[in-house]
Amino acid sequence: MEKLNEISELLQKGRAKNVAILVQEALDEGIDAKVILSDALLAGMGIVGEKFKKEEVFVPEVLIAARAMNKGVEVLKPYLQDSDSQGKGKAILGTVKGDLHDIGKNLVKIMLEGKGIEVIDLGTDVSAETFIEEAKKNNADIICCSALLTTTMPEMKRVVELVKSENLDVKIMIGGAPVNQDFCDEIGADYYTDDAASAADVAKSILEEAKC
Amino acid sequence: MLTNEKKEQLVSDYEAWWNHELKRPIIQVTLAKNDQGKAVSRGQLLDMVYDYSIPAQEVAKCYRDTFESQIYLGDAFPHFYMRSTGILGAMLGQTYTIDVERGTIWFEEMKGKELEDLQPKLAEDNQLYQRGIDLIKAFQEEFKDDIALGIPNLGGMMDIVESMRGANNSLMDLYDDPDEVKRLNNDIYTAYEMAYKNYMDIISQEKSMGYTGWTPLLSQKPYFISQCDFCCMIGPDQFEEFVAGTLDKEASLIERSFYHLDGPGAVKHLDRIIESGFGGIQWINGAGSKPIDDEGWTDIYQKVHNAGLLLQVYCYSKEELRFIDHIVNLLGTTEGLAFICNGQEEDKEIFESYLEKYNVPK
Ligand code: B12
Numbered sequence: 298m299e300k301l302n303e304i305s306e307l308l309q310k311g312r313a314k315n316v317a318i319l320v321q322e323a324l325d326e327g328i329d330a331k332v333i334l335s336d337a338l339l340a341g342m343g344i345v346g347e348k349f350k351k352e353e354v355f356v357p358e359v360l361i362a363a364r365a366m367n368k369g370v371e372v373l374k375p376y377l378q379d380s381d382s383q384g385k386g387k388a389i390l391g392t393v394k395g396d397l398h399d400i401g402k403n404l405v406k407i408m409l410e411g412k413g414i415e416v417i418d419l420g421t422d423v424s425a426e427t428f429i430e431e432a433k434k435n436n437a438d439i440i441c442c443s444a445l446l447t448t449t450m451p452e453m454k455r456v457v458e459l460v461k462s463e464n465l466d467v468k469i470m471i472g473g474a475p476v477n478q479d480f481c482d483e484i485g486a487d488y489y490t491d492d493a494a495s496a497a498d499v500a501k502s503i504l505e506e507a508k509c
Numbered sequence: 510m511l512t513n514e515k516k517e518q519l520v521s522d523y524e525a526w527w528n529h530e531l532k533r534p535i536i537q538v539t540l541a542k543n544d545q546g547k548a549v550s551r552g553q554l555l556d557m558v559y560d561y562s563i564p565a566q567e568v569a570k571c572y573r574d575t576f577e578s579q580i581y582l583g584d585a586f587p588h589f590y591m592r593s594t595g596i597l598g599a600m601l602g603q604t605y606t607i608d609v610e611r612g613t614i615w616f617e618e619m620k621g622k623e624l625e626d627l628q629p630k631l632a633e634d635n636q637l638y639q640r641g642i643d644l645i646k647a648f649q650e651e652f653k654d655d656i657a658l659g660i661p662n663l664g665g666m667m668d669i670v671e672s673m674r675g676a677n678n679s680l681m682d683l684y685d686d687p688d689e690v691k692r693l694n695n696d697i698y699t700a701y702e703m704a705y706k707n708y709m710d711i712i713s714q715e716k717s718m719g720y721t722g723w724t725p726l727l728s729q730k731p732y733f734i735s736q737c738d739f740c741c742m743i744g745p746d747q748f749e750e751f752v753a754g755t756l757d758k759e760a761s762l763i764e765r766s767f768y769h770l771d772g773p774g775a776v777k778h779l780d781r782i783i784e785s786g787f788g789g790i791q792w793i794n795g796a797g798s799k800p801i802d803d804e805g806w807t808d809i810y811q812k813v814h815n816a817g818l819l820l821q822v823y824c825y826s827k828e829e830l831r832f833i834d835h836i837v838n839l840l841g842t843t844e845g846l847a848f849i850c851n852g853q854e855e856d857k858e859i860f861e862s863y864l865e866k867y868n869v870p871k
Contacts, residue, residue: 311684352744352777354744355742355743355744355747356680356742356743357680357681357683357684357742357743357747358744360677360680360681361681361684364681399676399677400676400677400680400742403677447796447797448611474772474795474796474797474798475795475796475797475798476797477797477798480797
């Protein structure tokens with residue numbers, strides 16, 4: 298649909314104000330809120346994610362696109378209430394203790410939300426205990442840990458150990474520049490990806506597997 | 510400390526290296542002695558450097574124990590510069606905290622200020638800036654030509670913008686207020702140029718072993734290393750718009766200029782960085798990513814070499830000495846290369862065997 302494409306295009310350019318206006322127009326024209334969300338906002342964000350993976354766009358473009366998406370979602374929120382309850386799954390996300398880097402983590406959040414996954418963002422400097430507590434409290438499906446410092450990576454191992462010792466039914470996904478597949482294998486985490494868009498793809502497939 | 514003969518050899522070999530006339534690689538080996546004597550930790554040194562209640566002369570005296578706790582082999586030499594990356598931001602008003610345990614310092618975001626509120630100017634009487642001067646003078650007096658001296662690690666312009674604004678804000682600013690970002694970047698550059706010239710001038714006034722920088726190459730002419738870690742987050746267009754122009758200016762300001770290329774995310778800008786006119790490139794592969802001798806980095810070494818630039822990498826342990834063989838074999842030359850190696854006293858023989866292999870005087 299013309300209008301939805303237009304919203305998606307504007308979102309990709311980060312034009313937050315225009316996105317909000319057009320989302321309202323689309324609603325006024327009687328287009329279903331869920332359709333606007335999936336075919337305009339999430340679709341646009343999906344394209345940004347793909348382009349980011351291919352290095353066609355970079356961090357600033359993703360951040361402004363996400364800001365535009367949030368503006369659009371704000372307009373849609375009152376119309377989406379009932380569909381919210383049957384979300385596609387829950388993820389706990391945070392940067393590990395001692396580490397304040399959050400740009401990568403925020404991108405992971407944006408991409409996960411772009412796949413319709415509910416994200417509980419614990420921010421930065423999050424201890425292994427807090428990850429576990431929040432996962433239990435929220436009945437989360439996935440714990441996503443980000444680390445950018447070699448000195449803070451060991452905290453991820455503690456998350457894995459605590460999940461095991463408490464026998465929690467939750468998958469652990471890790472990432473951040475110094476993290477790699479070898480480290481993931483070594484500490485026994487479930488998944489590693491090297492960019493945010495792939496993180497969202499993996500999370501989605503984990504949740505789909507869990508559903509069947 | 511080094512003998513006069515050794516110092517002369519270092520000075521003349523490094524000069525030949527900078528002029529692309531040295532027929533061997535530069536290989537520095539700095540080993541930590543088993544007995545660390547009275548040397549204090551990196552974090553404690555950092556703390557002293559920033560503690561105005563401790564006279565600069567006392568800091569210099571304390572460094573003697575540090576220099577004596579190391580063995581300098583091959584092209585290595587004792588040196589001093591004021592840490593840490595981006596200190597210029599603090600001279601321009603950023604607050605900071607020192608983490609003594611980790612030996613690092615954090616420069617804090619200037620919260621609550623809009624982009625246009627940030628109008629940094631370097632004041633001659635700024636305490637931290639003055640401390641930098643006092644330290645250089647104190648080290649000159651204490652060590653004469655036994656050590657080389659570097660200017661404080663001022664940092665990269667956009668890295669300081671990012672640090673002042675906070676990373677997320679600074680990235681959005683590129684879209685929301687590009688002109689103000691350029692204005693701020695330019696103000697920081699003005700301060701940088703002033704600090705650079707004044708510090709270099711002070712180093713030049715007394716005889717030392719030579720100039721060095723936060724990457725310890727030795728030079729008889731002013732030498733410094735430019736950087737922009739921020740660039741790993743932006744694409745080529747924004748690199749051109751916000752970064753490249755300043756790098757061009759830095760490369761022409763600094764007589765012997767080097768660029769610190771940090772991590773896979775920075776590689777996409779290498780061609781433009783080379784165009785800026787730097788004399789050399791330092792390549793850091795980044796924690797967690799493939800080692801220096803991975804095939805994936807071949808392109809970087811070849812580009813730098815083919816452009817006629819000097820190339821420097823680190824070997825952080827005896828296991829990493831293989832990087833020297835890798836790069837020498839790959840480029841088919843021992844010239845124009847520098848390897849800065851660190852290790853422990855007990856591995857001395859292994860390091861010495863590499864010095865011998867590449868004809869580096871011990
Ligand atoms: C921006 C930055 C900062 C900013 C952070 C601002 C912020 N709000 O995040 C500031 C200036 C505050 C900062 C501070 C420090 N930093 Co810093 N910083 C960086 C820099 C330049 C970029 C990091 C970044 O955001 N990259 C862009 C994002 C998008 O990439 P990313 O985080 O890797 O995320 C991607 C993937 O990894 C993945 N991903 C990320 N998280 C997750 C999670 C999951 C679950 C998954 C699946 C995937 C995933 O998806 C993302 C997008 O595709 C890097 C340099 C570099 N080359 O990486 C240094 C760097 C990470 N910092 C470093 C250091 C040392 C520090 C300081 C200690 C410096 C100091 N002395 O002050 C402090 C530490 C503060 C602290 N306690 O955390 C070092 C780390 C060295 C090491 N090996 O440990 C680096 C590598 C710089 C260097 N070369 O020395 N830093």
